[in-house]
Amino acid sequence: MDTSFTDGGMEIWEYSLSEVSADAINFVPVVNLFGSSASGKKKDLTILFDEDDVVHRYSMSNSDVSHKTGLFR
Numbered sequence: 001m002d003t004s005f006t007d008g009g010m011e012i013w014e015y016s017l018s019e020v021s022a023d024a025i026n027f028v029p030v031v032n033l034f035g036s037s038a039s040g041k042k043k044d045l046t047i048l049f050d051e052d053d054v055v056h057r058y059s060m061s062n063s064d065v066s067h068k069t070g071l072f073r
Helices: none
Strands: 002-005 011-022 037-049 055-068
Touching: 011 055
Parallel strands: none
Antiparallel strands: 002 011, 011 037, 037 055
């Protein structure tokens, strides 16, 4: 998803994956006219390459994610 560099010239690659599904409130008649809501999990992977293009370090994290629109914000 994103590529950047450190001050020392190492390359950083960042990836992100979100898996979300609609919340039950979206299926309630009339209520769903005022907004929507989705929730799920997000995974982030960051890889740091040295000057020889060898993986120097990596990290992976998991977190909860929520997207809300309308009055549900």
